[in-house]
Amino acid sequence: MNYLTSLGALPLLGALLIFTLPKSKSNSAKWLALATSIAVAFLGVLIALRFEIDRPGFQFVENYSWIPSFGINYSLGIDGIALVLILMSVILVPIVIVAGWHESEGGRWGSKTFYILILILETMMIGVFAATDVFLFYVFFEAMLVPVYFLIGGYGVGERAAAAVKFLLYSLFGGLLMLAAIIGIYVISGHQGGHTFDIEKLSQLTIDSTTQNFLFLGFFIAFAIKAPLWPLHTWLPDAAKSATPGTSVLLLGVLDKVGTFGMIRYCIKLFPESSKTFTPIIIVLALISILYGAFLAIGQKDIKGLIAFTSISHFGFITMGIFAMTTQGHSGATLYMVNHGFSTAALFLVAGWISKRRGSSTIADFGGLQRVTPVLAWTFFIAGLSSLALPGLSSFVSEFLVLVGTYTRYPVAAVIGTLGIVLAALYILIPVQKALHGPITPGNENLTDITRRERIAIAPVIAVIIFLGFYPKPLLDVINPASVATLTAAGFSDPAPTVGGK
């Protein structure tokens, strides 16, 4: 059975069904979208259960010739890293649909279009993680932008059109650079045994270092825009402020992970030598992102902007973990991607709910919510604790792995990165105090607490955050072999301890 193709096709099928619905049936569109996304999630879990932990290489491999004259194949396959990211994506989609049940109303187009876009986006997300043909990856990578563009521009708030364009221009720029690099590596493959886009074959090429550096940069800049690394980050806060909360969750939680995923899958796998060359610069940029994102988050007046900047800080951690080139760094970074997806989802969804109730997302407009809407307030608080990586919650495990994995190779970077945990406490506790504590500010007296639908949406997210904090083993067991494989292939081994090392 073609599991991955089925997984990717299912949302598309749902989108098609919604398309055939008459325009008046916007409620049916919602339910159909939800049913589809739940089915996809179940299939995703089924795939995860059938995934063999100890088997190296890609699993669920599918390979069909697509454009044979150019050596382009429709080939899919997942390793542990791709698996956990797909799993996170397919679990987040139904949550986002339930959480933003009324998000589609009041957009430029109807509800039908909204859910069609969401489901198409889900297909793209699965495809981009599952593709093992670089051309196919590029197609998903670029096509993914289209539904997001419409979701921001058509259903967002505030200066949504401007934000959508900004997002697009940035991504476009990165995409073009990557395109050039893809062509470059394709040309080289032609000189070495035949044109191909197959990731495994491409990783066997011998490329001289200058060329390799240029190709590396083409990929890396595209990914550094996607998982925004300072100074390529300025599109993210605008997009996050303008998008609906659900779109923001998918944008920051899933789409941006394509960037950090790409760094592991493409930059390091295809260009190990250049990865080594550029590591010092990238680590510095990652550190700047960690601290810069945190300071900017502290200075934000808008709750959504704040969450966006905390994400920039978190992406700094992820990037640092990846380029530390240790098992702990890689596994930690991958786990971080998943954990960040869930904790950011919790933050955005709750922030979205309270902003909608209050009609404002300015932090100063809130106050004393712990007494007005206790359940919403506590949910936000727990999500915040996860964002500041409190031990016992999921983010701690990944953040600590990143730091410890970085320390063994780049102690100074790890020490500077660790300062980020103090800033994290500030950027979470300052808005918590302003919005949740203190006297109830005028205008907030009559806000209603969490609804049943919202409870259903947020409960699994919080459960995942707590469960993975105590028991990250199921994910780590899947991720570890992939991390080891990536690093071994690129020629890295973990530094041995100074005492009693092997």
Added chain:
Amino acid sequence: MTSNNLVYLIALPLFSSGFLMMLGRRADKWGHIFATLISASAFGIGAFEFLQMLARPSESRAVTQKLFSWISVGTFQVDASLLLDQLSISFVLLITGVGTLIHIYSIAYMSHDLDRRRFFAFLNFFIAAMLLLVLGDSYLNLYVGWEGVGLASYLLIGFWNQKPEYATAAKKAFIANRVGDVGLSLAIMIAFATFGTVSFAGVEEKVSGASTAALTGIGLMLLLAATGKSAQFPLQSWLGDAMAGPTPVSALIHAATMVTAGVYLITRSNFIFDNAPTAQLCVVIIGAITLMFGALIGTAKDDIKKALAASTMSQIGYMILATGLGPVGYAFAIMHLLTHGFFKAGMFLGAGSVMHGMDDEVNMRKYGGLGKLMPITAITFGLGYLAIIGVPPFAGFYSKDKIIETAFNSEGIKGLFIGGAALLGALVTAFYMTRVIILTFTGAKRWDEKAHPHESPFLMWGPMAILAIGSVASGFLLSSGNRFVSWLAPVVNSHEVEHAERFQPVVVTTMALVAVLIGVAIAIAKYRSDVPRVAPTNVNIFTKIARRDLLQDDFNEAVLMRPGQALTNFLVATDERAIDGAVRTVGAVVIGSSKGIRKTQNGFVRSYALLILFGAFALLATIWVVTL
């Protein structure tokens, strides 16, 4: 040896806490009773384990329990695993014992609070986290408890966070602790890079092979962690503000247990510090500075809780000092920690009792003559007072005297300095504690007109009485026949090392008692006559500085907070203007030119769709060209 019961110590209060939070208002009627019973049963498990431990020979008293593999990545292997040995059982009994008494006390103290159930849920959560802190068998497990108690402390300091200044106090405590946590994180990272393990046993086993530089690094980072949690210089400033929490919290968390976690951490890491003399010297210096720092602040505080908080800071300074004095010091540090747990918790509960009777007034200048109206409070508080200033045969005498003696007898000129500081600290302690007693319980009434002081109910004075018994007897019980020192010996390797003693014990004891007498006499002389209800303002510069907590907040605000805020504002401004501005300029140029070129196009959507198409075609075209 292994045990299957340890996990319940943590699991019971943890689940109880989650249960009470989830049930919400539905549990309001019985939540406090439930939480108290849970705490008591944790004490029961602790006592059971203690009896079992007593029955075993000293070298096989430690028990462990492995729960599951927590984090496993490459060589980084951390189990969720618990260790109960002579050191941790001392804490378990203190935490659950004093904890249960404070639960009982709080039933009455918080009876008028609408959120009493939530308060008890937090207390249970604290007990669970604190037990995890002392039971974790690795630095990473300890870290979970370490931040857990930090969270509990944050929640409880800010229990009445509708008052902005209380919410600020809670945040301040968490941030200061986080600065310390940077130290703990880094210590764990260095330990892993050095030893390839972060478990206590693993590190201890390999410690002899490590370089002094690595051990000093770990030691200093652990000390940083300890200064945050235990309110030691230079991260001490949060403790005074933490008194915003309900008084039982101040007694349990900010006096008896959580703030002593730094002492535990250093004692637990004895194998590091014993091999890192520089780090050990820093421990001693930090302890000596803080014990004077706290004592000086204590002399100037009119708020009874803040005076006691300053004294806590100072007494923990003594403990930290002792942990820096090598193998024999650890036992004295923990002994002082235990006796302090009794007498300081007792005095805090006493302060709570006074506040209970005085409409939550905390200003001692508005107390006076309360001894007659609140005899039980006065007596229990008085016993705690005798213990803290170190009058024989009360508890503090035994523990503090040993610390002063060991300090004096440490080698070289160092011994004279730190011994002198410890002795001077004892004098100042006697002074400010006597001041508290005089202002509160004796002299003329200086109450507000509406005040009707009365003795507290049994649920409150009962725990106070039990703690008072501890204040009287615990010192003698622990120190007679060197009992506690030999009890702890297997953990801290303190096999009696006899070396040349500068001062005989009797000399030190005499000096200490003279110092105490002088302190008490000065206080009596100064506060015998009328005390003004409003603090005089025409005081000398030293008093002014002491009242401002020796300028600790002024320093932090000037050096950290304001520059940090300025940096944040600067970055926010530049991010909008410079970085985004630059990008926008490029964007405008692109948009402008593209508009010019394609006047018929009416939006970016279509143009982007075209661009994708263009990209794909370009790719295919190029491929076609190169494959020719």
